[in-house]
Amino acid sequence: MGITKLAELIRSDAPDAVSYKEIGDYTGKVIALDTSIVVNQFRAATPLLSPLTGLFFRTLTFLEHDIKPVFVFDGKPPREKTPALKKRAAAAGWNSFNRTGIASSQTRDCLQLLKHLGVPVIQAPGDAEALCAHLVREGTVDAVASEDMDTLPFGASAVIRQLNAKRDSEVTEYSLPKLLEKLQINQEEFVDLCILLGCDYCEKIHGLGPKKALKLIQKHRTIENVVLHINRETHPVPDLWKYKEARKIFLDGPQTPTPELIWTEPDEEAVVEFLCHTKRVKEERIRNRMKTFRTLRENRREERENEKTAGRSKQTCMKDFFRVTRKREQTMETADSLSVNKKRPKSK
Known part of the structure; x- marks a missing residue:
């Protein structure tokens, strides 16, 4: 939602x-x-x-x-x-x-x-x-x-x-x-606004539209203060309202190591074996799409090389596309983020 x-x-x-x-x-x-x-x-x-x-x-x-x-x-x-x-x-x-x-x-x-x-x-x-x-x-x-x-x-x-x-x-x-x-609100106030609008983690105050919710947050800054200044008959507050739990979910975020990201060349034969021989997708369709992919990639590589030679572009060459991207300004440790085998393939 x-x-x-x-x-x-x-x-x-x-x-x-x-x-x-x-x-x-x-x-x-x-x-x-x-x-x-x-x-x-x-x-x-x-x-x-x-x-x-x-x-x-x-x-x-x-x-x-x-x-x-x-x-x-x-x-x-x-x-x-x-x-x-x-x-x-x-x-x-x-x-x-x-x-x-x-x-x-x-x-x-x-x-x-x-x-x-x-x-x-x-x-x-x-x-x-x-x-x-x-x-x-x-x-x-x-x-x-x-x-x-x-x-x-x-x-x-x-x-x-x-x-x-x-x-x-x-x-x-x-x-x-x-x-x-x-x-003219900060992130914490924005989270409270989103809770008032309606989110997946708790109920909302019924009858409170987006324009009204925004004005209330801009004026009162927190849900606690908003509740003190609304008409509880026209805008009833839910019983046992878990807005604090919802706020915590949004603001705390996941506690997980930053992963190392690695891209490698698509393995066409493995894709065909999986999609066509296992999942019964027509092989011709998959082969044709892979052929188009290779052609477009080569054409764009040539375009970038020509632009670079002409001094009109500083874009990264396609040969550098499949590389490791690390967290900016610090070296990342390999995380335990899951793939199928909980290991990512090394760059080729």
Whole structure:
């Protein structure tokens, strides 16, 4: 669900915090992706097809544009999220939801495919969006790609929506620093605003719209003070309201080591063996996409080499694309972030 009507509020009250771009604007950037969002997009768009095929195509598109993707998987959800997950499961017609964080068969398949494609994967201790935001704050990645707006209260300075290769698709980027500046609130006050708007970790005050919630936070600065100055009859406060627990989830963030990220060349034969021979995807389709990937990559390499020779570009050559990216300004220790075998392949 994310944060209720946050995007709408930003567009109306802080439009300068929103910028519109194309996928090519993220060339050379390291982008963390909430994998469940990506997978669910393909499940909704093509319910009769395996989301693995969509994940395969999307990942190659990122690599073609020299975007370095980092796929983050959900872990065990916070217990405060249980009511929201139950409601979401009921709406989708599911009998249950994953409350343990143990990887499902679909998650294991995604991990296996991404391993063959040579991109890093990370298992979050809790919600993936929290770890994605943590990676941005630590300087390990440049931005988060997610449709859920709760990456902003988690502290991601840059959040990207609609990051895909559709020609008519406009990528939307939200800047947290610009947002806070325009709204004239700090991060802690912004978290309280998001809780008032409605989040996954607690109930909200009924009847309190986004405009009113913003004005109350700008004037009173904390939920505690807001509660003292609202009409409790028209805006009843939930019983046993767990807003403090929700606030702590947003502000504390995950306590996990910063991982080392390594990209390697996609292993075409391993991809074909997995997708075609195991998952029964048509081999011709996969082979043709890999051929297109190699051609586009070589063409872009030549373009950059020509530009560099002409002195018009300082972009990194494609031969340097598959390399280790380390946390800025300090050497990172290898973390225990999970891939299929809890080990990442070394650079080739």
